Amino acid sequence: xxxxxxxxxxxxxxxxxxSAQEWQYPGESGGGYSYDTNSVYTDSRGFTIFENNTxxxxxxxxxxxGVDAKDSSGRNPIKYPGSLAFSALSIVNSTVKNSxxxxxxxxxxxxxxxxxTFLSYGDSVLENVDFSGSKFSHKAENPSGYQFITVNLLGxxxxxxxxxxxxxxxxxxxxGWGIYGLNLGGLGGTDDVxxxxxxxxxxxxxxxxxxxxxxxxxxxxxxxxxxEINTPEGFAxxxxxxxxxxxxxxxxxxxxxxxxxxxxxxxxRNTFKSTDFRGATVNGESFNSSDIADAGENINTLxxxxxxxxxxxxxxxxxxxxxxxxxxxxxTAHEVSAKLxxxxxxxxxxxxxxxxxxxxxxxxxxxxxxDQVNILFDANSIVDSVNDLVLLGEDATIVMAGYESxxxxxxxxxxxxxxxxxxxxxxxxxxxxxxxxxxxxxxxPSTYAAIFGxxxxxxxxxxxxx
Numbered sequence: 001x002x003x004x005x006x007x008x009x010x011x012x013x014x015x016x017x018x019s020a021q022e023w024q025y026p027g028e029s030g031g032g033y034s035y036d037t038n039s040v041y042t043d044s045r046g047f048t049i050f051e052n053n054t055x056x057x058x059x060x061x062x063x064x065x066g067v068d069a070k071d072s073s074g075r076n077p078i079k080y081p082g083s084l085a086f087s088a089l090s091i092v093n094s095t096v097k098n099s100x101x102x103x104x105x106x107x108x109x110x111x112x113x114x115x116x117t118f119l120s121y122g123d124s125v126l127e128n129v130d131f132s133g134s135k136f137s138h139k140a141e142n143p144s145g146y147q148f149i150t151v152n153l154l155g156x157x158x159x160x161x162x163x164x165x166x167x168x169x170x171x172x173x174x175x176g177w178g179i180y181g182l183n184l185g186g187l188g189g190t191d192d193v194x195x196x197x198x199x200x201x202x203x204x205x206x207x208x209x210x211x212x213x214x215x216x217x218x219x220x221x222x223x224x225x226x227x228e229i230n231t232p233e234g235f236a237x238x239x240x241x242x243x244x245x246x247x248x249x250x251x252x253x254x255x256x257x258x259x260x261x262x263x264x265x266x267x268x269r270n271t272f273k274s275t276d277f278r279g280a281t282v283n284g285e286s287f288n289s290s291d292i293a294d295a296g297e298n299i300n301t302l303x304x305x306x307x308x309x310x311x312x313x314x315x316x317x318x319x320x321x322x323x324x325x326x327x328x329x330x331x332t333a334h335e336v337s338a339k340l341x342x343x344x345x346x347x348x349x350x351x352x353x354x355x356x357x358x359x360x361x362x363x364x365x366x367x368x369x370x371d372q373v374n375i376l377f378d379a380n381s382i383v384d385s386v387n388d389l390v391l392l393g394e395d396a397t398i399v400m401a402g403y404e405s406x407x408x409x410x411x412x413x414x415x416x417x418x419x420x421x422x423x424x425x426x427x428x429x430x431x432x433x434x435x436x437x438x439x440x441x442x443x444x445p446s447t448y449a450a451i452f453g454x455x456x457x458x459x460x461x462x463x464x465x466x
Contacts, residue, residue, distance in 0.1 A: 033078055045069070046108075047077040049090045058099035065089055066107040067115075070141070075112050091120040091155075096129055102161075103133040110138070113145020113178070116152045124155035132163045132198075139170040147178045154185040159196045163223075170207045179210025179234070184219060194219040199227055206231040215239035224249040232257045236282075241269045250334055251279040252287075263291045269313070270296035274329060278336040280304050289316060300329050306336040306360070318342050323349030325372070331357035337391060340365055345401075347442050350374040353389050356381055363393035370401045370442055371412050379419040385431055386417075392435050399439035409438035 033043045038058060041049040046067030067088045069075045077086055086092065088108045108117040117138045120126055138150040150169045153160075167181045181204040184194045194215075200223050204212040212229045213236065225248055229236040236254045254263060263282060264270070275298065280287040287304035299322050301309045310319040321340055323329055325348035331338040337358035345368040353359055355378055361367055377389055400409035410429035413436045417425045 041077075041079065043067070043077045043079070045074060045077075046088055047086060047090070048088065049077060049079070049086060049092055050094045050096060051090075051092045052094060054095040054097075055099065056097045058096065058101075061100045061102045061104060063101070063104040064106075065104070067109070069108065069110045069112070069115055071111075075110065075115065086121075087116045087119040087152075089118045091124045091126065093122040093124060095125040095127070097125070098128045099130070101129065101131045101134060104131070105135045107135075107137045107139075109140070110148075111140045111143050111145070113143070113147045116149045118151045118153075120153050120155050120157070122155060125158075126153070126156070126160055127158045129159075130161040131165060132161045133165065134162075135166045135168075137166075137168040137170060140173070141171075143171055143173050145178075147180070148173060149180040149183050151182045152180075152185060153183065153194075154192070156193045157184065157195070157197065158193060161198045162202060163198045163200045165199070165202045167202065167204045168207075169205070169210065172208050173210075179206055179208060180214045181206055181210070181212045183214045183216060185214075185216040192217055194222075196221045198223045200225040201227065203228045204230070206234065209233045211238040212236045213238070215242055215244065218243045219245070219247075221246040222248070224252055226251045226253075228253045228255075230255045234258070235263070237263045239264065239270055243271045243273070244275070245273040247272065247275040248332075249275070249277050249280050252277065252281070254280065254282045254287075256283060263287075264296075271299065272297070272301060273299045275301040276332070276334075277304050278302050278306050278334045278338075289318065302338055304336075306334075306339040308338055308340050320344035321346065321367070323351075323373075325349060328352050330354060331359055333357050340367060344368070345442065346370070346373050347401075348372040350376060353377045357389075358391055359389060360391040361393055361396035361398075364395045365393065366397045366399060368399040368401055368439060368442070369413070369416065371416065373416055374418065375416045377417070377419055379421040379423070381419075383419070383425070385427060386414075389417075396435060398432075398436045400436060401439045402441040403438035406433070406436070406438050410436045 033041055035041055038055065039053065041051060046065060048065045065088050080086060088106045106117050108115055117136045136150050138148060140148055148169060148171045150167050169179050169181050171179055173179055184197065194217050197219065204227070206212055210231060211234055212231050222244065227249065234256065236256055277287040281304065282291050289303060289309050292298060292301065297311065297313050299310050303309050308321050310322045311317060318341070320342040321329065321344040323346050328350045330352040331354065333355040337360040339360040339362055341362045343366045347370050351359065353376065377383055383389060398413060400412050403409040403412060407429060410432050413432055414425060414427050414429060
């Protein structure tokens with residue numbers, strides 16, 4: 001009886017294992033697929049697919065997943081025999097939230113353009129997902145396709161941690177711009193969002209002609225601090241007709257081994273707002289305005305030496321600090337201060353100085369402000385005087401527009417400052433008397449329009465008299 005019971009338990013245990021695996025379709029390639037306890041598809045050749053579902057709170061940290069699909073029999077997961085080839089890790093029309101994939105390794109070998117290493121596709125959503133410390137690599141030895149992307153993130157991406165990751169595209173390919181390390185793409189749903197992406201301290205390497213990081217959708221808050229980008233021929237960063245709001249690439253090390261290294265390409269119609277390249281280098285040289293000469297419109301870009309650079313489309317002339325009503329320019333802590341090198345005028349907006357950051361006016365520069373400007377700082381910072389927040393070069397001047405006396409202008413300037421808890425400062429107007437002066441009011445936009453209209457009428461009357 002005991003032996004029968006033992007055999008029965010063993011059979012039940014073995015049957016349970018088989019049931020959990022659910023391997024199906026051994027097929028021509030000798031493979032099959034199963035579903036794990038989270039209902040995630042796993043192909044016996046290395047494909048892992050999160051498909052048509054919602055997952056919350058997963059832990060796939062420390063996982064290794066790879067696929068070798070160099071020939072036609074191994075190109076697709078068995079479940080997807082069509083032309084679209086998925087990746088070693090695929091998120092397909094699914095939502096993955098609050099999940100941990102950190103310190104994992106994903107690799108793929110494919111000679112076909114439709115197979116990447118990590119792909120989120122269609123109406124997928126990645127939100128609060130951690131891939132920190134992970135490695136992604138892809139290699140095609142004899143590529144027959146056009147486009148090869150190691151990490152291809154379509155759909156909606158929010159709060160994605162890719163810090164300290166390694167992304168490598170090892171394909172030898174010389175037939176155009178078909179190589180990408182990371183693509184934040186816009187080919188998913190109509191409401192795609194890319195927001196709060198952390199690539200700090202990561203490494204992106206290309207073996208041949210290509211683009212290390214490509215943005216195919218608008219992106220808000222992209223952190224590339226301390227990133228290392230290496231490509232032997234090509235470009236470190238590419239985007240086209242997009243708005244990049246809040247790109248931080250402090251101390252980035254960019255190596256493009258070609259005669260004309262540009263950080264941006266195909267980018268004449270882009271808008272870059274609040275971009276911070278302090279301490280960043282391109283081919284060992286400090287990141288400067290020539291590295292973004294073809295970037296379209298730049299608003300408040302901090303160059304490698306801290307210079308504040310703004311320009312219009314196709315215009316490389318520095319317009320200095322540019323802020324409108326409701327807009328914010330944030331200066332975070334760095335050994336290089338944010339430095340205004342040309343005269344600028346602000347009628348509104350907020351200058352936010354965080355965590356010990358410094359705002360510097362170069363020698364001889366004039367900054368004109370109105371009392372509609374706000375200057376905020378961290379309540380936890382030790383701020384005993386304006387010198388803890390603002391550095392003044394020789395003969396630098398701050399003009400408070402709309403005031404008739406210097407004393408009133410100096411008091412108005414001090415009233416602009418407020419900490420993050422809403423408290424003002426109690427500095428004496430005398431403490432800023434050596435660099436704050438009164439100035440005429442700044443005309444409203446409607447006033448400019450009236451002036452322009454009057455000039456146009458006068459010119460028309462002149463032509464009639466002629």
